[in-house]
Amino acid sequence: MRQLLVINPNTSASVSALLQAHVQQAAGLHVNVRTVTARFGSPYIADEASYAVASHATLDAWACDLVTEARGPDAVLIGCFGDPGLMALRESSPVPVTGLAEAAFIEAARHGRYAIVTGGVRWGPMLQRLAQALGQAQQLAGIHTVAPTGAQLAADPGAARALLAQACRDASRQLGVDAVILGGAGLAGMAAAVQADVPIPVIDSVLAGAHWALRNAPLPPARERAGFDVTWQNLSSEMTSLGITPALRSG
Structure with missing residues (x-):
């Protein structure tokens, strides 16, 4: 079964529930939709500052899911109309990534x-x-x-x-x-x-995001271990565990 990870970059549980319901309905029974909520930031992204924090929260949520889940997703959907963290996550992820x-x-x-x-x-x-x-x-x-x-x-x-x-x-x-x-x-x-x-x-x-992810998710999945090309300091343990030096990545 395909796995679709939806990341809510804000801290609102009600928005996550809305995303989960609508994306799962669009995806159907052959896709397991898993929606995660940002661990920090704003309950609503409304300005440049909250957008910048949400970009970090998006990466953190993805790292947490990758570290804690037995199987990684086949595609990732950033559940915000503004796509905070899109380019950074796309650079780091071995699976397709888009935003609303x-x-x-x-x-x-x-x-x-x-x-x-x-x-x-x-x-x-x-x-x-x-x-x-x-x-x-x-x-x-x-x-x-x-x-x-x-x-x-x-x-x-x-x-x-x-x-x-x-x-x-x-x-x-x-x-x-x-x-x-x-x-x-x-x-x-x-x-x-x-x-x-x-x-x-x-x-x-939201439906556009679900349809894109379903069209572009690979089946069966074939992925390398995902991660970042830098080491981190004073960030979450999950992000730190995915950070490696460029020398190690290339070697």
Whole structure:
């Protein structure tokens, strides 16, 4: 059975439960989805500082899972629309790695140019920078952030549906895009709820992440021992155990 590791880079257990439910449903019975929660950081990633800490927390969560689980995953999904730690984890992991944002970008780009709707105004420039880094700047027509954060939207689903549906319609009309991404782990399931009120495809970032991981997970798995190319000081024992010197790695 395939093993999919989902890492929630924030400390919210409720977000982890939401990710587990939606990703497992998308994956089906032939995939074992295992969701882990960051051991430190913020309950919601909303600015550059919490994003930076979440990148470390992502690596730490992956290292903990690799050290403690008898079998490593066949693919890793970073369960945050912003993908903290994506490049570092991809460099270190012998299995495919993606995040909610990258997977959603790829899916939305199949329709043409797209827009993003998400919660939290500070996410705008952060997501623009990520799109540039992932080669999606030309396909991304714009980012529409609503004032409530993803956590606040998830806390009031009824109000969130109306607000997000309007934001998606505004993005469609103002930007003339072919699809819109509804981004955020806490917004899992919202795309289906608002689709009837939006004239273009609405991409659920959590489902996009699950679909990417399932397409790219190798079967059967063939992996070398994963690890980092440096030694660590004063980090978790799990990360330290995976750190080796470049000389030892090459030899």
